[in-house]
Amino acid sequence: MYLTKEEEKIYNGEYGEVLEMAMNLLVSLGDIYGAERLIDISSAQVSGVSYKTIGEEGLNFLRDISKDDVKVSVPTTLNPAGMDLSRYEELNFPRNFVKKQLDIIKCFKKMGVEIGCTCTPYLSGNIPIYGDHIAWAESSAVSYANSVIGARTNREGGPSALASALIGKTPLYGYHLDENRMPSYTVEVEAELEDISDYGILGSLVGRIVKDEVPYFVFKNGISGDKYSKLKALGASLAASGSVALYHVEGITPECRMNKIDIDITERITVTKEDLEEEYHRLNTTEEKPDLICIGCPHCSLEEIKEVVDFIVKNNIRRTGFKCDLWVCTSIHIKVIADRMGYTEVIERAGGKVVCDTCMVVAPIEEMGYKNIATNSGKAATYLPNFCGSNVIYGSTSEVLKKGL
Incomplete structure (x- = not known):
């Protein structure tokens, strides 16, 4: 790969061990995929946030690279964590998990990453424009950015997206090139x-x-x-x-x-x-009643939250109406608007929860006693059996909500 003089200095460790590691990772990827050079990116989106997915090894890696006080060089957002960062006690997340998850968030925060924890960053301020080169890791966000927005990103891994966030560049290969699109x-x-x-x-x-x-x-x-x-x-x-x-x-x-x-x-x-x-x-793997209804994978837009509210209002559902737990998962950004619109109040008066920062796939739901999960998400229906050992009840928003009555 061709490197500029400044890039060579980073590669050779003149700006510290962490940036050297990040540059070496990007150059290695470029060599593997035949990239001629690095290109500037306008933003990054980093996965590998939930303690459930990265474990102790991932946490130790983040501790190591955040201790040198390095900062991301482009606007960078985070994928969902393994729990709601504000309501973890109320939602009964395991205490040991909570401690480890908060340590992970602390590391990212130290590096200057926005702690929005959402798989829909394009609904929460990280909005590339057509033709922008970016380095995003969340698979659904990558798909949306490439397809619906027309930005350009490969499907990065968590480490490569973080390396790009620190350096502000990514190798020029894959979906960054016209011929591969x-x-x-x-x-x-x-x-x-x-x-x-x-x-x-x-x-x-x-x-x-x-x-x-x-x-x-x-x-x-x-x-x-x-x-x-x-x-x-x-x-x-x-x-x-x-x-x-x-x-x-x-x-x-x-x-x-x-x-x-x-x-x-x-x-x-x-x-x-x-x-x-x-x-x-x-996709439907059980006919049992759900233990948990989960809407919002990827995280709900305001319109999707309103659909849940409309169902509750139309059916006049009271707090004792749902016979199982209900999570409506969204970003903290969208929840603030839902609060102001009165949507959160309607859902929680009916016994549901508007849950931020996480979803049923990356949360430790199997440790929390949830086995039969009702969802309207094709992504969740695919991942839940293998990631969480869950049985899946799949259907439209109204169909899965009715399953809980």
Whole structure:
């Protein structure tokens, strides 16, 4: 790789051991993937935040690199932690877990990382513009940034995203290059999709087929309503069941609107109503009643929270209405607005909780006694059985809420 004189100084350790480590990691990645040079990034988003996912080894790594008082050099946000950072006692998170999680957050805070702890940074201020080069790690956020916004990022690991945050650069390879952003599959969706959960089913099905390739979607019936939340759900599920970091939607995503996409040489897939029904049954792994209903994976937008509120109001649900726990997971940024709108009060009067900073996948729910989880998230339905040992009850927002009555 070509390095500037300043980059060579960092690589050779002239600015300290931590930055040397970070630069060596980025150069090693560049060498592996054939990058010619490093490029500047406008922001970073770091994963590997929950103690459940990184454990003691990850915590010790963060302690080591944060002790030298180095700071991130670009705006940097964090992925969800393993608990609500404010209400962990009320929600009965295990005490030892709480201590370790707070230590992790302390390390990131010392490095100047924003402690927003959300998988939807684009709803909370970390908003790249079209064509920006960024270094993001959360799979659903990578998908949204590449596809819906038209920024450019590879699917970074937690360490590489943190290294990019410290240096302010990333290797020029993969989805940073035009030629790697072309689709290899055209997906013709004949089925009519309505709820967010339908897009999760679609993503689950297509992700398993295309794996880490780039699909181009043609929706025969269009996308109605809150299309951004629906595309968020689609991308999250694609990334979970496959490893899709970029997709295109005809007439909607920016590179399609700018006529930069050629689909003549793509392989074609047709998705019917019957295909989605089969995938729906595959995602449902139990007929038991839920122990926990969890909405918000990725974190809820304000519109998704309002959908829960509308259900509660329409059905006149009181505090004793739900027969299980209800978490509506979102970022602290969105929760503040939900508080002001009165949405939080409605949900919590009905016995639910608006939970910040975490979700059912990275929280230690298996230690907290939750086994049967109802969700409207295709991503969560994919991850819960393996990550948490959970049984899954999958459906639309209203369907899973009804399961708790």
